[in-house]
Structures are given as structure tokens and as C-alpha cells.
């Protein structure tokens with residue numbers, strides 16, 4: 012199990028955002044993506060997941076190995092938590108296993124997903140990764156809206172995934188307490204310079 016990326020360039024909205032990105036992850040390895048707002052973390056993860064085409068370069072991974080968890084996780088509001096997981100599991104030809112327990116969703120299993128809080132929905136989105144059975148996880152700000160206990164559940168979930176030979180790329184602005192993982196700063200790989208005097212800078 013490997014993910015190999017070479018000379019990757021990614022576009023967003025018709026503009027080249029990142030260029031010359033190469034990386035190589037083997038089973039059990041993880042990478043933290045960092046960079047300021049707009050650096051291209053989401054764009055990179057979407058490109059690696061095949062949600063948008065690469066502008067240049069190569070992405071090599073086994074077929075159907077990648078699962079992506081982003082800001083919109085396709086939670087079906089009218090289905091219960093359990094039904095959502097069963098639906099995704101069936102798409103991948105699997106059952107939901109211990110996904111409910113692993114993300115502390117057992118007490119919410121019968122609730123319509125549309126009635127969940129932001130953090131509960133995020134836990135459901137992360138539980139979805141478990142039922143895909145896919146070994147390469149691409150995670151975009153996975154702990155947004157999670158409280159301390161849920162963040163700890165997520166960290167354990169990642170540790171088990173890596174111990175089982177999985178791979179993870181995690182875009183995050185926070186220290187997850189996952190130990191000394193390699194960090195890729197996308198700032199230097201930006202294909203475009205942020206405009207000077209931008210809105211953000213005006214408030215720094």
C-alpha cells in the first residue's frame with residue numbers, strides 16, 4: 012500500500028493554486044498539511060481524492076483505496092445515523108462494524124442525521140471513513156466542531172488506522188497530539204502570491 016505523488020499541480024476556479032508537489036507515503040504513515048487560509052490544502056486533498064482533475068503531474072495509488080472526508084460529508088439528513096452508516100457501508104460492500112461505538116454515536120443511532128449538532132455530524136462523517144474500509148484517508152480539518160473528548164476519539168481512530176497499515180493525510184490548523192508526524196507546509200508551493208494588502212492582512 013503506497014501513495015505516490017510527483018510533480019503535482021492543482022487548479023481551483025481556473026487558477027493554478029499549487030505546483031511541483033511530490034510526496035510518498037507508505038503503509039502506516041501519515042502527513043500533516045499546513046499552510047495559511049487559501050494555501051491550497053482543500054484543493055490538494057480534493058485532487059488526490061479524484062474529486063477534481065490534476066492540472067499536471069501524477070498520483071499513484073491502488074484502485075479504490077482513497078476515502079476523503081471534507082467539509083460536506085454527504086450526511087443524508089432524513090436518514091438516521093445508523094441508516095447513514097449502513098448506506099455508506101453498503102456502497103462499499105461492507106457492514107458498519109464498530110463504527111457507531113468508535114465515534115461515540117451509539118446513543119444517537121436512531122436520530123435523524125439532520126437533527127445532529129455540528130460536532131455530532133462531524134463524528135458521523137468521520138465514522139463514514141471507518142465503514143468505507145479504504146486504506147488511504149484524506150482528511151480536511153477533521154476536528155472542526157469536535158470537543159476535547161471527540162478529538163481524543165478521532166486521534167485513537169487515526170492511531171488504529173495507521174497501526175493497521177493505513178495511510179492518512181490530514182489538513183489541520185491545530186496540534187492533534189498525534190506525536191511527531193511529518194508536516195508539509197504548502198506555503199512555499201503556492202503557484203500564486205496572495206494579493207498584497209489583502210483583507211486578512213488588514214487585520215493582522
Ligand SMILES: Nc1ncnc2c1ncn2[C@@H]1O[C@H](COP(=O)(O)OP(=O)(O)OP(=O)(O)O)[C@@H](O)[C@H]1O
Nearest residue numbers: 023024025028046047048049050051052053054055
Ligand atoms: N470554488 C472556488 N472557486 C474559485 N476559487 C476557489 C474556490 N475555492 C477555493 N478557491 C481558491 O483557491 C485557493 C485555494 O483554496 P483552498 O480552499 O484549497 O485553501 P485552503 O488551504 O484549504 O484554505 P483554508 O485554510 O481557508 O481552508 C484560494 O485562493 C481560494 O480562494
